[in-house]
Amino acid sequence: MNAVLKADNVESPQCVYNEKVATNLAQTLHIPNAAGVLADTSGSTSFASLEIASPGISLPNIRKSWISGAAKLYPDYVAALIVFDILIGNNDRYQNLKVSLFTPHMDIFTAFDHSHALLHPWHEPHKAVELLMSDSLIAKKHTFYGHVSHERLLHWGRRIKETRNYLIKECCEFGRPINTVDVAMQKKLGVALAYRKKRLLHIIADHEDVIRWTT
Amino acid sequence: MEYRLIQFSRNPLREEGKNIGVIAFDGSWAGFKAIGMLDGVERAELYGYSSIAGPDYRESLWVFGEWIEWFKSLCMESEGNRERINAELSELENQTLHFISTKGGYYETTGEHPETALAELFEELVGKPPSGPKEGFKELLEKILHRAEIIFYPEFDRDVEVTIDPENGASPIVFTLDYYLGGEKRVGFKKIRFQNARVAALDAKVNDAIYTFSEAQKTGFLDKERCVVLCDTPSAKRANYIDRLQSVATVIDISKHRAYWDISTICS
Numbered sequence: 113m114n115a116v117l118k119a120d121n122v123e124s125p126q127c128v129y130n131e132k133v134a135t136n137l138a139q140t141l142h143i144p145n146a147a148g149v150l151a152d153t154s155g156s157t158s159f160a161s162l163e164i165a166s167p168g169i170s171l172p173n174i175r176k177s178w179i180s181g182a183a184k185l186y187p188d189y190v191a192a193l194i195v196f197d198i199l200i201g202n203n204d205r206y207q208n209l210k211v212s213l214f215t216p217h218m219d220i221f222t223a224f225d226h227s228h229a230l231l232h233p234w235h236e237p238h239k240a241v242e243l244l245m246s247d248s249l250i251a252k253k254h255t256f257y258g259h260v261s262h263e264r265l266l267h268w269g270r271r272i273k274e275t276r277n278y279l280i281k282e283c284c285e286f287g288r289p290i291n292t293v294d295v296a297m298q299k300k301l302g303v304a305l306a307y308r309k310k311r312l313l314h315i316i317a318d319h320e321d322v323i324r325w326t327t
Numbered sequence: 328m329e330y331r332l333i334q335f336s337r338n339p340l341r342e343e344g345k346n347i348g349v350i351a352f353d354g355s356w357a358g359f360k361a362i363g364m365l366d367g368v369e370r371a372e373l374y375g376y377s378s379i380a381g382p383d384y385r386e387s388l389w390v391f392g393e394w395i396e397w398f399k400s401l402c403m404e405s406e407g408n409r410e411r412i413n414a415e416l417s418e419l420e421n422q423t424l425h426f427i428s429t430k431g432g433y434y435e436t437t438g439e440h441p442e443t444a445l446a447e448l449f450e451e452l453v454g455k456p457p458s459g460p461k462e463g464f465k466e467l468l469e470k471i472l473h474r475a476e477i478i479f480y481p482e483f484d485r486d487v488e489v490t491i492d493p494e495n496g497a498s499p500i501v502f503t504l505d506y507y508l509g510g511e512k513r514v515g516f517k518k519i520r521f522q523n524a525r526v527a528a529l530d531a532k533v534n535d536a537i538y539t540f541s542e543a544q545k546t547g548f549l550d551k552e553r554c555v556v557l558c559d560t561p562s563a564k565r566a567n568y569i570d571r572l573q574s575v576a577t578v579i580d581i582s583k584h585r586a587y588w589d590i591s592t593i594c595s
Contacts, residue, residue: 168387169380170423172397177404214370214396215389217480 115160117151120291124227126237129293131159133301134200134226136283141272143196144189146210146224150290157291161224171210171220174255182211182221183259189221190256191264194323195272198315199308201243201250202229209255230301237297244304247311249319258324265325269313277306328353328444329409331416331431332452333361333398335391337381339424345379346453347391350398351434351445352412357402358442360449361395371395374474374587385469389479394426464520464559467581471557472506474587477594482509491546500546502539505557514553514594515543517576521561521568533568540575555593557581 120127131148138145148161174182183190197205204225212220230244231237243250281302289295308315316323330351334344348361362379363371376391384390405411416428436444472478487507491500506516517536521529540554554576561568572578579589 168384169390169425171390171393173422175397175400175404177400212389212393214393215479218389 115148115162117153118159118161118227119153119156124233126231126233126291126293127227128157128159129290129298130227130230130232131161131225132286132290133230133284134202137200137280137305138196138223140279140283141192141196141275143192144186144221144223145196145226146222171212173207174209174211175207178211178213179255180259181213182209183256185213186211186221187261187264191260191268193223194251194254194256194260195265195268195312195316196223197229197251197254198249199272199305199312200226200229201232201240201248202226203232203251203253204228205251205253205255207255231293231297237293238300241297241300241304244301244308247315247318249315249322252322254323257322258326260323260325262325262327265316265323266313269316272309273312275309280306280309328434328436328441329431330434330448331413332429333359334427334429335376335379336425336427337383339427344427347376347379348395348398349445349448349452350402350412350416350428351441351448352402352405352407352409353441354409355407356441357405357407357412358445359395359398359402360445360453361398362453363391364395372474373476374470377470377473385473386478388473389476464522464581467559468518468557471581471587471590475590475594477508477590480508480510480594483507484509487515489543489548491542491548493546500542502542503535504539508594512553512594513549514555515540515549516555516557519556519558519568519572521565522559529565529568533571536572537575544575551575552577553593555579555590557586557590 118127118131124130128150132150135145135148137143139147146161148159151158151160193205205223208223208225210220210222210224212218231240235243284302284305285295285298287295328351330349332346333348333350335347336342336344348359350357350359361371362375363373365372371392373388373391376388377385380388380391401412401415405415419426419428434444434448477483484507485505487504489502489504493500504515505518508514517539519532519536524532536556540549543549543554544551556572556576556578558578558580560580560582569578577593579586
């Protein structure tokens with residue numbers, strides 16, 4: 113099986129933890145995201161992203177000129193991904209997305225790379241948690257801003273808002289440190305995300321000018 | 328004019344890539360030409376990639392089509408900007424190890440249209456996909472099914488057994504199909520090889536196809552025009568089988584040039 117192995121690094125010191133939590137959340141919330149697992153590699157924990165290399169030969173990342181077409185072909189996935197990126201504070205979506213666009217009947221829309229979300233490296237982890245606990249949009253840029261319907265956005269916002277708190281917390285807590293992310297920080301992130309999901313609809317409404325949904 | 332070759336490698340760690348296309352650019356124009364891209368046809372034909380992909384990736388042929396669009400979009404978006412094209416191609420390895428961009432070179436043009444230079448480059452550096460040894464019935468059939476692109480439908484299945492319970496309480500009717508395309512427009516296929524087949528085996532195959540399609544139509548499972556026999560060209564002595572088969576099915580000779588198109592039309 114092909115996999116892309118990721119480790120903590122200077123640019124993203126909590127990369128592994130961020131990736132695994134984003135994967136857990138995406139699976140819990142039914143967001144189209146590449147599956148992945150934790151893997152032990154020479155004394156530290158890495159993240160193995162499993163679906164990026166599927167189907168056999170990896171698909172290309174989405175291109176700028178494809179964004180509008182992808183939004184038309186996969187409107188529900190697009191809405192889900194925007195709301196998810198707002199939840200996890202992902203300001204780094206860019207072209208981190210594999211989409212089948214030119215082959216009829218091939219329904220593939222898979223997001224990947226969440227190393228710069230959650231406890232993202234632009235802040236100390238505790239400051240990142242503080243930011244997630246606020247009504248800040250964080251995801252100030254997004255591939256699909258301007259290409260999503262308000263109705264679908266609200267649908268996904270409500271869906272995520274109604275998810276039970278304990279499910280969100282379970283996605284963040286591992287009962288053991290993941291490299292430099294200790295158990296206490298994991299719990300704090302769980303609390304922050306449980307709060308943020310409740311505020312999602314407010315955050316979305318407050319940033320209409322940035323998200324630029326269609327009606 | 329600057330150019331870079333695009334290669335595909337089945338096993339990037341072990342073997343060199345095979346040339347599949349070339350991207351050419353001159354600062355204000357960029358173009359891409361790859362195997363299967365025909366003038367005036369929007370979508371590339373992918374069957375030529377069968378021998379390049381090999382058996383491991385035969386089911387992923389459609390991904391070549393997605394990558395061809397990626398390279399075309401790179402040309403369009405960059406408007407020939409050398410720095411941008413070189414930067415994106417140099418970072419290709421971050422997306423895939425199967426598609427490789429070589430360092431490239433320069434091609435002397437004599438003022439002709441850049442498209443002409445691209446066509447010359449392609450002819451010189453890539454040409455036609457390598458052809459394998461002469462194909463047998465089985466290989467040709469697979470190639471035609473790929474080219475018709477029906478195997479990419481999720482509803483496509485092989486070796487399907489169909490059981491139909493009649494409403495009058497009679498015994499179930501059971502028949503088999505070599506290929507079956509489900510969904511709204513059901514299509515059933517039987518394959519029959521005439522050449523080199525023994526008479527007894529051929530009789531059995533033809534009778535089975537006639538039985539299958541008769542029952543499928545009688546029960547309303549398939550319409551006649553969606554009962555398809557895929558065969559090779561029979562010798563004159565065996566041509567009478569075709570008449571019998573045509574009474575219950577559409578017969579498509581897969582050695583004919585239009586075979587893939589006929590299959591594709593029936594399934595669309």
